[in-house]
Amino acid sequence: MRNVFENEIPHIHFKDVSFSYPGKKENLIFKCNFSIKQSGFWMVVGKNGSGKSTLLKLINGIIKPKNGIIYSKANIGMVFQNPDHQILMPNCRSELLINVNQNISNYEINKKIEYVLDQVGLNGFEKRPVHTLSGGQKQRLTIACALISNRNFILLDEPTALLDQNNQLKVLKTIKNLTSDHKKPLSALWITHRYEELTYADAVAELKNGFLSRWQEPSKFQNN
Ligand SMILES: Nc1ncnc2c1ncn2[C@@H]1O[C@H](COP(=O)(O)OP(=O)(O)OP(=O)(O)O)[C@@H](O)[C@H]1O
Numbered sequence: 121m122r123n124v125f126e127n128e129i130p131h132i133h134f135k136d137v138s139f140s141y142p143g144k145k146e147n148l149i150f151k152c153n154f155s156i157k158q159s160g161f162w163m164v165v166g167k168n169g170s171g172k173s174t175l176l177k178l179i180n181g182i183i184k185p186k187n188g189i190i191y192s193k194a195n196i197g198m199v200f201q202n203p204d205h206q207i208l209m210p211n212c213r214s215e216l217l218i219n220v221n222q223n224i225s226n227y228e229i230n231k232k233i234e235y236v237l238d239q240v241g242l243n244g245f246e247k248r249p250v251h252t253l254s255g256g257q258k259q260r261l262t263i264a265c266a267l268i269s270n271r272n273f274i275l276l277d278e279p280t281a282l283l284d285q286n287n288q289l290k291v292l293k294t295i296k297n298l299t300s301d302h303k304k305p306l307s308a309l310w311i312t313h314r315y316e317e318l319t320y321a322d323a324v325a326e327l328k329n330g331f332l333s334r335w336q337e338p339s340k341f342q343n344n
């Protein structure tokens with residue numbers, strides 16, 4: 121199915137959004153306001169348990185806010201923090217195939233599979249059973265799935281946590297290129313604890329006390 125938002129710049133807006141998990145009195149997210157109105161590479165930092173993964177789940181609608189409004193005009197894809205929570209199929213090719221979101225020929229599908237596997241450094245892994253992949257290879261497979269899905273807004277939850285430095289840089293550069301492409305702009309919201317990654321961002325914000333700070337230049341966060 122073609123998506124109506126395919127050629128539009130995705131747009132997300134939080135207005136006074138609050139959220140708490142069932143049984144918890146305190147708000148984990150509290151009167152949170154922010155917007156992403158341009159394509160680009162957006163990064164979010166924050167301490168363990170500050171609610172970063174929860175924020176992504178609110179954005180893509182897995183959970184609903186207790187109060188406030190989430191406005192979203194985007195075709196959203198997600199790379200979860202733990203690849204084991206996401207991969208469904210027995211081998212790399214079949215996992216990629218269930219993420220192809222377009223009516224395209226087998227020839228085009230095969231070309232895309234080859235392209236996305238190359239983008240994450242998994243060339244030649246097409247037939248590989250998923251249970252034989254290492255943690256970092258699984259993480260890169262989920263990123264390849266997000267790339268093949270043709271979404272215009274990708275949420276990535278610590279996507280390099282399991283990757284060595286080579287693969288970390290490869291994935292960062294891939295996303296940077298896609299978010300800088302003016303013909304078909306992609307937006308990526310990337311959560312990280314690895315501060316050296318922030319230099320790739322167009323803008324960075326910190327989630328703290330339930331609230332996302334304003335978007336700032338990456339250099340402002342370098343010495344934190
Ligand atoms: N389904 C749930 N039910 C109850 N509490 C939850 C649930 N999911 C997360 N939490 C709690 O909400 C808080 C925020 O969790 P979240 O996973 O969003 O944090 P995070 O910032 O992504 O942390 P990390 O850096 O460790 O990934 C934590 O205290 C966590 O224990």
Ligand SMILES: [Mg+2]
Binds near residue numbers: 172173174277
């Ligand atoms: Mg998390």
